[in-house]
Amino acid sequence: MFEAFGRKKARALGFAGLPIVSIPHPITGIPLDTVHTHADEILESVAESLTQTPPEDEG
DSSP: OHHHHHHHHHHHTTOTTOOOOOOOSOOTTSOHHHHHHHHHHHHHHHHHHHHSOOOOOOO
């Protein structure tokens, strides 16, 4: 749900190719070790998203 909203909002703002990294839901009210596990699982995707060349404006 949140990923779809993020992608729709990015398209509306002219950033259709914006990389979005999804995390498991919920993130609140879970044990800290579970948060760390989730972070470890997405770390590579976050690094790729921050270092890839942005796509051409698709606007």
